[in-house]
Amino acid sequence: MRIQPLAAGWVLLVLVGSIRGADSWQALLGTLRAAGPEGKGSVEAAAAWRRLVQADADVLPQVLEAIDGADPLAANWLRTAVDAIAERQVRRGGPLPVKRLEAFLLDTGHDPKARRLAYELLCQADPSAPERLLPGMLDDPSxxxxxxxxxxxxxxxxxxxxxxxxxxxxxxxxxxxxxxxxxxxxxxxxxxxxxxxxxxDLARHFGFIVRWKLIGPFDNTDRRGLDTAYPPEEEIDFAATYDGKHGPVRWIDYQTSHAYGKVDLNAALVEEKEVVGYAAAEFRSDRRREVQLRLATPNAAKVWLNGQLLARYPIYHAGFQMDQYSVSGTLRAGRNVILVKICQNEQTQDWARDWVFQLRVCDRTGGGIRSTGRP
Incomplete structure (x- = not known):
């Protein structure tokens, strides 16, 4: 039962005894980056970490850089190593490599959390850093x-x-x-x-879509509706009429006045249980671009962009909060169509009454993107 501690000690002995100089830190960083879930490389990582935190503070920028693209578990090993190295250096009264930390910080291609850590170390070593640097960081990706x-x-x-x-x-x-x-x-x-x-206009600021075409209700008995492909999933024809849960249904125009773009399907279509509603919106882009579609709803939902299913959310009545769900997609230049399917279940409690959603288009930082040609 003492095999694991002996293994860790053996790995540490090998690392301490056989690796020297700049190459040694690169090897230690490689060992930490190899750590992964379910204990992968944990024995070796623990040994490498203990060796690495004895390093001089000059190695801090390299440790920060190693966080770029690292597995979350490996990144955690590396961040704690940065903290330990810096704390040891400060406790000894030694300087931190301020110029190199600042250069790392100003390179926005690095991992945002690593850059934040560099910023905090820089502020600790140079109290003038916030006043010098923050004016140029209003659009920072971190x-x-x-x-x-x-x-x-x-x-x-x-x-x-x-x-x-x-x-x-x-x-x-x-x-x-x-x-x-x-x-x-x-x-x-x-x-x-x-x-x-x-x-x-907060809805505009956030990039919420406020103008929709709505259609419904379709049937969601026994919660089968989420994965039943009703006609709007096969074609988007705003002039069409389809068979709904109780008879013919057609698309209607709807514009929400809610400050955060919330669409109340109970009010817009019908307040009923075990139903499905669809919302479609045209979105124009001046160029091809990667975006995020961020949805909030207490209902089960699906999201499509230009006919491609991007996301399926089968959860009912687990709360409602802005940016509850996020999925990436690609807008093409010109006309795009966003389709949302919102399913209400059979629960009759007051807290299960809502049949609502909000959806916004934004960049990866959460900055709202608006359809071109819209006021």
């Missing part, structure tokens, strides 16, 4: 860094508002809103702008 940059701009705008009035502050609030991705910051900025007499 959401954590972007949040700090937005918070700094909000603080600056609040100071201007008190000292000089609202015109300059309003300009900064708008810039911050454009950059913001976190809901709490966006709501704060919308409130500040509205207090200054500005009109803020």
């Amino acid at each position: 959401l954590e860094i972007r949040r700090d940059a937005v918070a700094r701009l909000i603080q600056r705008a609040e100071g201007l508002e008190k000292a000089e009035g609202s015109s300059q502050a309003v300009r900064l609030y708008w810039r911050a809103l454009t950059a913001a991705r976190d809901l709490d910051q966006i709501r704060l900025l919308a409130r500040r702008l509205r207090q200054a007499g500005q009109t803020v």
Whole structure:
């Protein structure tokens, strides 16, 4: 029963005794990157980690870089190694490699979490770093860094508002809103702008689709409807009439006025149990581009883009929150069609009443993308 500790000690002995210099750290990093789920490489990783954390702080940028593309478990080994190396260096009163950490941070091609870690180390070593760097990081792909940059701009705008009035502050609030991705910051900025007499369209900001074609109800008895292909899945013909659950159904125009693009199918179609509804929207893009479709619904759902099924969500009444589901897709240049299928089940409790959804189109950071040619 003592085989595993002996194995770990043997691996550590080999690593300590046979690897030297820059090549040694590369070998240790390779061992940590090889760690994976279900204990894969864990004995070797533990030994390599203990050796690596004895390294000088000059190795920190290489450890951070090793996080790029690493398995989540391997990345965790590497992040904790960064923390341990930096803590040991600070405790000894030694310097961190500030210039190289800053160079790593400013290269946005690196892993966002690794860059955030570099930023925190940099701020620890150089208190001037936030004021120097954050003004240029409002559009940073790291959401954590972007949040700090937005918070700094909000603080600056609040100071201007008190000292000089609202015109300059309003300009900064708008810039911050454009950059913001976190809901709490966006709501704060919308409130500040509205207090200054500005009109803020949050549905537009987030990229929620508010104009839909709706059709239904179709049958969802015994929850069979989610995987039953009704006619809208075979063709999108807005002039067509189909056999629904109780008779003919046809597409209707619908525009939601909800601030966050919520579509209430109970109100728009019919309030009934064991039914299926479809929502379709045309979305125009000025170019081919990768996007995310982010859906929220308490109902079972499917999502298509240009006839391709992107996602299936079979869960009923497990809550509703913005960006509950996210799936990637490719918009083509010109006209695209997004189709959503929303299924209501048989539950009659008050908390199971909702038959609703919201869907937005955004980039990978959550920045809203709007259909071209729309106001």
